[in-house]
Amino acid sequence: MSQVAERQSIETSKQIGWNREQMAQRCAQDIEDGSYVNLGIGIPEKVAQYVPDGREVIYHTENGLLGMGDSPSDEELDADLINAGKKAVTAIPGASYFHHGDSFAMIRGNHIDVCVLGAMQVSMKGDLANWSTGAVDAIPAVGGAMDLVAGVKTIYIITQHTTKNGVAKILPECTFPLTGQKVVNRIYSDLSVIDVTEKGLILIELAxxxxxxxxxxxxxxxxxxxxAQKNELANKNIVNSTDKAQH
Amino acid sequence: MIDKRVASCASAVADIKDGDTVMIGGFGEAGSPIELIHALIDHGAKNLTVINNNTGSGRVGLAALIENGQVAKMICSYPRTANSLVFPELYRSGKIELELVPQGTLAERIRAGGAGIPAFFTKTSVGTPLADGKECRRFEGDDYVMERGLKADFALIKAKQADRYGNLTFNKTARNFAPIMAMAAKNTLVQVNEMVELGVLDPENVITPGIFVNALIEVTHPQQESQLVKDGIVYPQTNNPATSSIKEVNVGETQA
Structure with a gap:
């Protein structure tokens, strides 16, 4: 089959791999108890719905709220209480409000543990492009993306593995303007989970x-x-736990 | 006696001159001082440089100020949003200049401006087109780009409560840029939902101390940008005779 024909068959075939909800769900497994987390707009927002029970996670939204809760009921609705996507939200008990200087000090000062973002392209070195295609007539808009990737401790990316036309988004070098250099730690796509490491891109899990x-x-x-490595490790852990059980 | 209250939004903005730099608070509509912006439209100062995170929505507030041809340059992080109609058109036709700044760098530039810091170094935007032409330096093995502090002639902001000294509190995420803009502007003009007596605001809970505030105007029932956009309102009304009620509402709201 030619490459073009194969791409077309990918496009027209039914959903394979993880869907949007499942990608968010998979990412949510890696959000640890006690984390301060900033979620980007789109699929990343969905991660909050899937963090496993028993983990307490505090959500930061860069317009000035730590402790963001769910969407409001009609009675709770307040146009002055919104998230970075300008959608109405609520504040959980224990939340705090602050101005933009403090909010971005949390981000740029390395205080936020995890940020989950979307991507247009990711390079093998972990460079991220997610704000501009560089098109001449586009209105450039960056928001807080460059601050988040520069300052948050761990950057997770949720993205379709390829574009709608089947073109790879994980590349040797990004061709679009960068959001940040060497910033991505892990990629959750519809097909797999990939870690960005010094050795290169390591596929650690398949859909x-x-x-x-x-x-x-x-x-x-x-x-x-x-x-293979992971399986070995898993087996080792099982052996270890059996050992422990015997002692 | 210190009393920073002024008679109207119109008198608050009266000293803004052609060519001035004006910071306008708000993130989207949350915190947008819409009555002060409309007063600035009525006032008519032109060739302004405006600093705001966005470029407004619909044809009211900041978008209307831009549409009215008063803004030569925008400094912002996200100039396009769901209902931004005015800016994209003017930008594409080359009628307005844009300085695109990452949101956190924008906030830090404003904070630095207010704190007397002319420049600082940040990791944000290193290796991206937004660092082009800027001085870079390496500290402790990492690359940083130099950014300049931002100051303004005026800041227009919205607060929840104020006393006559200009001590301010804010409502939820409507706080956003207001406290740092108040620090970075020579003249900070505040529209406030409620004026209170001295001593009512617990000093522990004052967010912006009065030293950063120059003029206060009580607007007890501010208009909501999203509602105006939904209702198809255009400001000023002369652009659209069908919406003649809007200016009258404004005059009523802006009396002290």
Whole structure:
């Protein structure tokens, strides 16, 4: 099958891999108890719905609220209480309000633990492009994306693995203007979970029914297969825990 | 006796001159001082440089100020939003200048301006087009870009409560840029939902101390930008005879 024909078949085929909800759900598993977290607009916002029970996570929104809660009921609605996407939100008990200087000191001063963002492109070094395609007639708009990637401790990306036309978004170098250099830690796509490391991009998990080769074909750089390693590690852990149980 | 109250929004903005730099508080509509902006439209000062996170929505407030041809340059982080009609058109036709600044850098530039800091170094935007032409330096093994503090001739902001000294509190996320803009402007003009007596505001809870405030105008029932946009309101009314009620409402609201 030619590449073009294959791409068309990808487009027209039914949903394979993880859907948007499942990508958010998978990412949410990695949000640790006690984290301060900033979620980008779009799929990243959904992560909050899926953080496992029993974990207490505080959500930061850069327009000036730490302790962001759910969408408001009609009675709770206040046009002065919104998130960074300018949607109405609520504040949880224990929340705090602050001005933009303090809010971005939390971000730029390395106080926020995790930020989840979308991407247009990610490079093998962890460069991120997610604010502009560089098109001449576009109205450039950046918001807080550059501050978040520069200042937050861990950057998770949730993205479709390829564009709608089947073009790889994970590349040797980003061709779009950068949001930040060497900033991405982990990528959750509809097909897999990939870690950005000094050694290169390591695929650590596959969506159900997806093979390593299938992901590799849709990725612009050579991936390191971390699945074998992971299985070994998992087996070791099982052995260890059995050991412990015996003592 | 210190009493920073003024008679009307019109008298508050009367000293804004052509070519001035004006910071306008608000993130989207939250915290947008819409009555003060409309007074600035009536006042008519031109060739302004305006600093705000966005460029307004619909054809009221900041968007109306831009549409009225009073703004030569915008300094902002996110000039396009769902209902921004005015700015994109003017920008594409080359009629308005844009200085795009990352949101946190914008906030820090304003804070630095207010604190007497002419420049600072930040990691934000290193290696991106927004660092082009800026001085870079390496500290402790990491690259930083130099950004300049921002000051303004005027700041227009909205607060929840104020006393006559100009001590301010804010409502929820409507606080956003207001406290730092109040610090960075030579003249800070505040529209406030409620004036209170001295001593009513607990000093522990004052967010902006009165030293940063120059003029106060009580607007007890401010208009809501999203509602005006929804109702298809255009400001000033002369642009649209069908919305003749709006100016009268404004005059009523802006009396002290």
């Amino acid at each position: 159900p029914g997806i093979s390593f080769d299938y992901v590799q074909e849709r990725t612009g750089v050579a991936l390191i297969n971390g699945l």
